[in-house]
Amino acid sequence: xxxxxxxxxxLTGAARRVPPAALLxxxxxxxxxxxxxxxxxxxxxxxxxxxxxxxxxxxxxxPLTTLEVAQVVKLCAAHRTPVIAFGxxxxxxxHLLAVQGGVSLDLSRMDKVxxxxxxxxxxxxxxxxxxxxxxxxxxxTGFFFSIDPGANASVGxxxxxxxxxxxxxxxxxxxxxxxxxxxxxxxxxxxxxxxRARKTSAGYCLTQLFTGSEGTLGIxxxxxxxxxxxxxxxxxxxxxFPQLQGAxxxxxxxxxxxxxxxxxxxxxxxxxRAINAHDKLSLNPVPTLFLEFCGSQATVxxxxxxxxxxxxxxxxxxxxxxxxxxxxxxxxxxxHHAYFAALQLKPGSRSxxxxxxxxxxxLAECLAETLADIETTGLPVPVFGHVGDGNFHCLxxxxxxxxxxxxxxxxxxxxxxxxxxxxxxxxxxxHGVGLHKMPWLEQELGADTVDVMxxxxxxLDPDNILNPGKVVSFYRE
Amino acid sequence: xxxxxxxxxxLTGAARRVPPAALLxxxxxxxxxxxxxxxxxxxxxxxxxxxxxxxxxxxxxxPLTTLEVAQVVKLCAAHRTPVIAFGxxxxxxxHLLAVQGGVSLDLSRMDKVxxxxxxxxxxxxxxxxxxxxxxxxxxxTGFFFSIDPGANASVGxxxxxxxxxxxxxxxxxxxxxxxxxxxxxxxxxxxxxxxRARKTSAGYCLTQLFTGSEGTLGIxxxxxxxxxxxxxxxxxxxxxFPQLQGAxxxxxxxxxxxxxxxxxxxxxxxxxRAINAHDKLSLNPVPTLFLEFCGSQATVxxxxxxxxxxxxxxxxxxxxxxxxxxxxxxxxxxxHHAYFAALQLKPGSRSxxxxxxxxxxxLAECLAETLADIETTGLPVPVFGHVGDGNFHCLxxxxxxxxxxxxxxxxxxxxxxxxxxxxxxxxxxxHGVGLHKMPWLEQELGADTVDVMxxxxxxLDPDNILNPGKVVSFYRE
Numbered sequence: 001x002x003x004x005x006x007x008x009x010x011l012t013g014a015a016r017r018v019p020p021a022a023l024l025x026x027x028x029x030x031x032x033x034x035x036x037x038x039x040x041x042x043x044x045x046x047x048x049x050x051x052x053x054x055x056x057x058x059x060x061x062x063p064l065t066t067l068e069v070a071q072v073v074k075l076c077a078a079h080r081t082p083v084i085a086f087g088x089x090x091x092x093x094x095h096l097l098a099v100q101g102g103v104s105l106d107l108s109r110m111d112k113v114x115x116x117x118x119x120x121x122x123x124x125x126x127x128x129x130x131x132x133x134x135x136x137x138x139x140x141t142g143f144f145f146s147i148d149p150g151a152n153a154s155v156g157x158x159x160x161x162x163x164x165x166x167x168x169x170x171x172x173x174x175x176x177x178x179x180x181x182x183x184x185x186x187x188x189x190x191x192x193x194x195x196r197a198r199k200t201s202a203g204y205c206l207t208q209l210f211t212g213s214e215g216t217l218g219i220x221x222x223x224x225x226x227x228x229x230x231x232x233x234x235x236x237x238x239x240x241f242p243q244l245q246g247a248x249x250x251x252x253x254x255x256x257x258x259x260x261x262x263x264x265x266x267x268x269x270x271x272x273r274a275i276n277a278h279d280k281l282s283l284n285p286v287p288t289l290f291l292e293f294c295g296s297q298a299t300v301x302x303x304x305x306x307x308x309x310x311x312x313x314x315x316x317x318x319x320x321x322x323x324x325x326x327x328x329x330x331x332x333x334x335x336h337h338a339y340f341a342a343l344q345l346k347p348g349s350r351s352x353x354x355x356x357x358x359x360x361x362x363l364a365e366c367l368a369e370t371l372a373d374i375e376t377t378g379l380p381v382p383v384f385g386h387v388g389d390g391n392f393h394c395l396x397x398x399x400x401x402x403x404x405x406x407x408x409x410x411x412x413x414x415x416x417x418x419x420x421x422x423x424x425x426x427x428x429x430x431h432g433v434g435l436h437k438m439p440w441l442e443q444e445l446g447a448d449t450v451d452v453m454x455x456x457x458x459x460l461d462p463d464n465i466l467n468p469g470k471v472v473s474f475y476r477e
Numbered sequence: 478x479x480x481x482x483x484x485x486x487x488l489t490g491a492a493r494r495v496p497p498a499a500l501l502x503x504x505x506x507x508x509x510x511x512x513x514x515x516x517x518x519x520x521x522x523x524x525x526x527x528x529x530x531x532x533x534x535x536x537x538x539x540p541l542t543t544l545e546v547a548q549v550v551k552l553c554a555a556h557r558t559p560v561i562a563f564g565x566x567x568x569x570x571x572h573l574l575a576v577q578g579g580v581s582l583d584l585s586r587m588d589k590v591x592x593x594x595x596x597x598x599x600x601x602x603x604x605x606x607x608x609x610x611x612x613x614x615x616x617x618t619g620f621f622f623s624i625d626p627g628a629n630a631s632v633g634x635x636x637x638x639x640x641x642x643x644x645x646x647x648x649x650x651x652x653x654x655x656x657x658x659x660x661x662x663x664x665x666x667x668x669x670x671x672x673r674a675r676k677t678s679a680g681y682c683l684t685q686l687f688t689g690s691e692g693t694l695g696i697x698x699x700x701x702x703x704x705x706x707x708x709x710x711x712x713x714x715x716x717x718f719p720q721l722q723g724a725x726x727x728x729x730x731x732x733x734x735x736x737x738x739x740x741x742x743x744x745x746x747x748x749x750r751a752i753n754a755h756d757k758l759s760l761n762p763v764p765t766l767f768l769e770f771c772g773s774q775a776t777v778x779x780x781x782x783x784x785x786x787x788x789x790x791x792x793x794x795x796x797x798x799x800x801x802x803x804x805x806x807x808x809x810x811x812x813h814h815a816y817f818a819a820l821q822l823k824p825g826s827r828s829x830x831x832x833x834x835x836x837x838x839x840l841a842e843c844l845a846e847t848l849a850d851i852e853t854t855g856l857p858v859p860v861f862g863h864v865g866d867g868n869f870h871c872l873x874x875x876x877x878x879x880x881x882x883x884x885x886x887x888x889x890x891x892x893x894x895x896x897x898x899x900x901x902x903x904x905x906x907x908h909g910v911g912l913h914k915m916p917w918l919e920q921e922l923g924a925d926t927v928d929v930m931x932x933x934x935x936x937l938d939p940d941n942i943l944n945p946g947k948v949v950s951f952y953r954e
Contacts, residue, residue, distance in 0.1 A: 119733065119838035162678035173676050175685075176653065191926040197834040198866050199650050200903040201639035201689050203910055203918050203948060204930045208652075208685035212678050229735030256596065258706035299776050357674040361596035389675050426677040433680055441680050449668040452937065453681045459936035460929065471680060 016101035019058050023079040027061055027103070030071055034062040034109075045084075045104035049092040049151075049339075050436065051350040051400060051409075057084060057098035062109045066182055066190055066221040069105065073219060074188030076103055076465055084467050085215040087157030088130065090149075092353050093434025095161070095214055099469040105219060107156055113137045114222065122179060122196060124224045127156025134225075143227035146171035149430065150336055156220045161432035162212030166335070169255070169388030170262045170294070171228055173430065175211055182222035183210050186461040196224055209456070214432050215467035217460045231294035234262070235304060236328045237319040239311050244268060244287040244371065244383075246314035248364045251289065251387045253310045255360065259303050263292035264388035265335055271342060271382040275334040278341030283334075289316070289387075290335050292328075342382045342395045349397040352409035356420035357391035357429025366423050367392060370416055377412050379405060391429035417443070433471045441472070451476070493578035496535050500556040504538055504580070507548055511539040511586075522561075522581035526569040526628075526816075527913065528827040528877060528886070534561060534575035539586045543659055543667055543698040546582065550696060551665030553580055553942055561944050562692040564634030565607065567626075569830050570911025572638070572691055576946040582696060584633055590614045591699065599656060599673060601701045604633025611702075620704035623648035626907065627813055633697045638909035639689030643812070646732070646865030647739045647771070648705055650907065652688055659699035660687050663938040673701055686933070691909050692944035694937045708771035711739070712781060713805045714796040716788050721745060721764040721848065721860075723791035725841045728766065728864045730787045732837065736780050740769035741865035742812055745848075748819060748859040752811040755818030760811075766793070766864075767812050769805075819859045819872045826874040829886035833897035834868035834906025843900045844869060847893055854889050856882060868906035894920070910948045918949070928953070 019027075027035045036042075037059045046056035063069045076083045082102025089096060098104065110126035113134060117123065118141050125134060132152045134145045147158055149165035157163075159181065164173035171177065180194040183206075193206040210218055241247040244266070251264045267275070272285045289311070293303045308319055322331040334341070343349055358366045367383075374381045374394065385392025396412055398405035417427040417440050427440045442450045453472045457464075464474045496504075504512045513519075514536045523533035540546045553560045559579025566573060575581065587603035590611060594600065595618050602611060609629045611622045624635055626642035634640075636658065641650035648654065657671040660683075670683040687695055718724040721743070728741045744752070749762045766788070770780045785796055799808040811818070820826055835843045844860075851858045851871065862869025873889055875882035894904040894917050904917045919927045930949045934941075941951045 117836065117838060119729070120836040121733065122836070162682070164676055164678075168676065172653075175676075175682070176649075185925070185929065189925045191923065191929060193922075193926065195898065195903050195921065196836045196901040197868070197897075197903045197906060198837070199641055199645065199652075199834060199868065199906055201641075201907050201909045202903045202905040202914070202921055203689075203927065204694070204933060205639070205652070205685045205689050206926065206929060208682045209933075212680075212682050217681070229733065231735065252596070256598065256706065258708065296776070296779055298779060299773075302773055302775060357676060359594065359597040359599070359673045360675070361594060391674070391676065420674075421672065424673040426672050426674045426679045428679040429674060429676055430678050432678045437679070444672065444679055445670075446668065448662070448666045449670065449683065450680070452662065452668060452683060455936040456681060456686075456933055459932040 017081055018101050019081045019103060020079055023075055023081055024059055026075050027059065027072065031061055031063065031068065036060050045086055045106065046096065046098050048089055048094060048096045050094045051352050051398065052094045052097055052435065055097035055099055057104040058101050060104045060106055062106045064109055066184065069184045069219055069221050070188045070190050072103070072105060073184050073186070077186060077188055077463065080463050080465060082465050082468050083219065085160065085219050087128065087154030088152065090151035090153050091157065091161060091432065091434065093431050093436045095432060095434040095470060097435060099435065107154065110221065116141060118143055120196065121227045122224055123227055124222060125155050127154060127221050127223060129155050131155065131158070138227065142230050144230055145225055146228050147174050147177055150339060155223050155225065159211050159220050159223055160214050162430065164386070164389065164430040166263045166265055166386060168386065169264055170260055175208060177226045178207060178211050178223060179226055180224040181207055181210055181220050183218035183220055185218050186463065186466050212432065214434065214471050216457060216471050217466060233297040233300045234292065234294045234328065235300050236290070236292045236322040236331050238331060239289050239291065239319050240284050240317040241287045241289065242315050244367060245364050246316060247287050247289045248367060248387055249314045250307065250311045250316060252360050252363065254307050255388055257306065259306055260295070261291065261388055262294040263290065265290040266385050266387045266392070267335070267338065268383040270380065271338055271384045274341040274345050274382055275338055278337055278344055279334045281334060290331065338384055339395070343397065345380050345382065346397040348399060350400045352396040352398060352413055353431070354394045354396070354413055354416050355391070355428050355431040356416055356425060357389060358420050358423040358425030360390050362423035362425065363387065363390045366419055366425070369419055370394065373412060373415055377408050379408060389429065390425065435470060438471065438473065494558055495578050496558045496580060497556055500552055500558055501536055503552050504536065504549065508538055508540065508545065513537050522563055522583065523573065523575050525566055525571060525573045527571045528829050528875065529571045529574055529912065532574040532576055534581040535578050537581045537583055539583045541586055543661065546661045546696055546698050547665045547667050549580070549582060550661050550663070554663060554665055554940065557940050557942060559942050559945050560696065562637065562696050564605065564631030565629065567628035567630050568634065568638060568909065568911065570908050570913045572909060572911040572947060574912060576912065584631065587698065593618060595620055597673065598704045599701055600704055601699060602632050603699055604631060604697050606632050608632065608635070615704065619707050621707055622702055623705050624651050624654055627816060632700050632702065636688050636697050636700055637691050639907065641863070641866065641907040643740045643742055643863060645863065646741055647737055652685060654703045655684060655688055655700060656703055657701040658684055658687055658697050660695035660697055662695050663940065663943050689909065691911065691948050693934060693948050694943060710774040710777045711769065711771045711805065712777050713767070713769045713799040713808050715808060716766050716768065716796050717761050717794040718764045718766065719792050721844060722841050723793060724764050724766045725844060725864055726791045727784065727788045727793060729837050729840065731784050732865055734783065736783055737772070738768065738865055739771040740767065742767040743862050743864045743869070744812070744815065745860040747857065748815055748861045751818040751822050751859055752815055755814055755821050756811045758811060767808065815861055816872070820874065822857050822859065823874040825876060827877045829873040829875060829890055830908070831871040831873070831890055831893050832868070832905050832908040833893050833902060834866060835897050835900040835902030837867050839900035839902065840864065840867045843896055843902070846896055847871065850889060850892055854885050856885060866906065867902065912947060915948065915950065
């Protein structure tokens with residue numbers, strides 16, 4: 001490895017690489033009206049749900065097929081112009097901002113469910129299919145797709161960020177549910193990372209390398225995901241706790257005992273107040289666990305009995321049950337609204353959303369330290385999380401025009417990241433690195449680990465055209 | 478990417494790179510008696526369980542710590558001498574053969590269980606710890622490590638080949654059970670791939686990139702694995718079938734119904750005859766399923782009832798139950814001996830062991846085609862497999878001195894690989910690529926996919942010192 005090539009050249013850096021007119025003409029020639037340079041369209045494609053101000057790309061294209069994606073990438077490669085894959089725009093770490101300009105590649109019209117193979121518990125979809133669309137398609141099959149990060153994200157986007165969400169304590173994260181990918185490389189070649197067997201040890205695991213690569217190593221155009229049999233019985237429950245710690249300890253003990261919880265979501269008192277206001281509910285504004293059990297009727301009852309006993313031993317109140325589908329939906333819908341409900345606590349605010357994830361043994365202590373820290377910020381900070389995974393989110397609500405609030409939020413985020421690392425955890429349980437966490441990745445994993453990532457980036461995208469300036473810097477800083 | 482550098486230079490190629498005297502002196506200076514050039518020791522380290530004749534390395538070293546591994550790799554890197562990681566020597570694809578000479582790095586003395594974190598369901602071990610040793614250490618904790626490939630392999634070796642085995646239908650493969658690795662890079666740097674949280678989306682997934690990389694991208698020295706709670710109840714059963722197909726269909730239906738089978742192993746009639754002879758048993762020599770159920774007593778009963786009904790509908794006989802630990806061990810021990818028992822069917826033989834894995838929907842057909850194909854070989858070919866994963870092994874028993882038998886075995890292997898690929902499966906479900914499957918990898922995944930792997934290899938090991946000549950060729954052929 002020639003060390004010199006890794007240093008940033010004096011005259012390049014992160015300057016915008018505006019697409020030359022020849023490229024824009026070629027893209028328009030290829031895609032017609034499915035290519036736009038409209039300011040409004042570009043602005044929308046340079047935004048996500050993060051606290052960042054938008055940085056628009058110079059053009060947006062809507063391919064319909066893997067072949068069209070490959071053609072777009074080949075054209076951009078020929079002009080060394082950045083290409084930024086775009087799903088539904090629900091990421092929250094600045095993944096979509098066109099910090100070096102270029103073309104936003106909007107995959108939302110690649111929305112075909114290509115195959116459902118119920119016998120194999122798999123489905124193959126284009127990258128733009130959303131999780132709700134896929135589950136609607138699957139409704140009559142007896143199977144479902146388990147990843148539920150809250151937003152109605154695209155499957156491709158969820159692969160790109162290694163998303164997880166409320167179901168992962170039982171069914172695993174996107175990593176555990178992706179079997180094979182079709183990817184367009186930085187040269188515009190189309191590769192398939194694996195065939196459709198349930199397991200393989202044939203060569204390096206490119207499936208997992210592209211999963212979580214945030215559009216920086218290749219453009220994911222097709223995904224084969226695992227499906228799960230719809231359980232015979234499902235029961236959801238909410239249970240209140242006088243203290244957050246009791247809720248956390250309940251989940252930890254249940255997981256350690258091997259209870260296969262389907263979901264275990266914690267909301268703090270402020271989050272409950274937020275969803276009460278947003279969804280016009282009157283939930284008790286105290287720390288609350290939202291639980292779900294599934295399996296046969298007998299196993300659901302068995303699990304519920306075990307967890308109810310554990311909860312009671314930690315001060316938990318009675319279980320309020322939701323058994324029928326419409327009742328469960330009424331229970332889970334507010335949880336799904338928690339992010340937007342939280343923003344409404346402070347009109348006009350943006351959220352600095354943290355994503356710490358720590359080993360289960362450290363969760364209670366890390367949360368206690370974090371709650372004490374929140375008191376020092378002077379900002380509203382609802383907290384909720386996927387406690388079965390050791391993952392929790394603090395939504396630090398700031399007025400983006402107030403530098404003092406932004407600084408306080410950044411400082412809090414930094415302290416939380418350090419705290420998560422001290423507990424042998426990660427700064428990013430499920431949101432990815434994007435722009436926001438690039439400086440933190442090195443603190444978490446060390447410069448030499450990040451350097452291995454950088455070598456991979458440089459080997460697969462030597463001209464740095466795939467979502468440049470995200471995850472790892474192309475040049476050693 | 479400069480295409481030229483990818484072509485094989487005229488004067489290098491796969492020639493042996495014998496360690497210079499200065500390197501051997503430096504290794505002896507570093508490790509004293511833990512460095513050997515004895516012919517017998519080298520011969521033993523150039524062999525595995527494959528059909529290949531041994532190709533010994535030039536020296537063997539036994540480091541005790543990650544630091545010593547790093548020192549050895551740095552010395553070898555300075556002399557551009559190959560380094561081949563060695564666990565217990567149980568691989569079966571020629572992984573360990575020193576085809577370019579060099580130093581075998583035997584990790585078997587790195588056998589410390591460094592930490593058991595029962596609250597987190599994790600353990601951290603040195604790479605040389607074997608699966609049996611780890612489970613003995615865990616016996617009193619209420620947790621266990623689930624990967625069981627048959628051989629008493631080292632944890633590091635199982636990570637390096639992305640092993641799986643009998644438990645993976647329930648607990649996943651090694652990929653699903655590895656949380657974090659400490660790896661020595663080709664330059665002798667020590668990196669950690671992840672922290673110890675249950676999930677992370679912090680940067681590229683180096684953990685999974687090194688898992689299954691067969692010692693070609695880095696030397697795995699420490700592994701943090703997931704543990705599972707010991708189930709309250711376990712019940713094992715054997716059930717006979719008049720035809721292999723009935724056994725296969727039983728497992729497929731059970732998996733589709735979401736029955737969380739702990740194990741589902743199929744042995745054909747010839748395999749049963751082999752273990753009868755080897756273990757002095759009198760099992761009925763017909764296609765047989767070895768099943769295991771686990772969970773609470775109620776769920777075990779429930780699962781067993783469901784599967785018994787499915788089995789009966791496919792011609793299965795009565796379940797012969799083994800409930801107590803010693804009975805279960807008596808049932809599973811012969812299954813664990815199946816590989817060596819099979820070799821005894823033909824004294825002096827070596828096995829060409831296939832490893833096809835196909836989507837569940839294709840398994841019955843692929844197996845039927847394969848059984849018909851076996852008839853044409855004129856060789857004894859016991860068949861057994863992890864049918865819950867779609868994975869089965871044919872042990873083609875050949876006299877290595879007979880060129881006609883070797884040719885017949887190679888031809889059969891090739892046909893089976895093509896058949897697996899035609900069914901959208903893989904040539905390697907769990908054994909890895911090694912030497913043997915390098916030409917097949919490209920047929921399975923395509924030249925462009927293999928080229929992406931090659932770029933990664935070249936980026937992380939530019940002097941091609943880590944187990945050279947395995948998985949992917951360093952130069953485009």
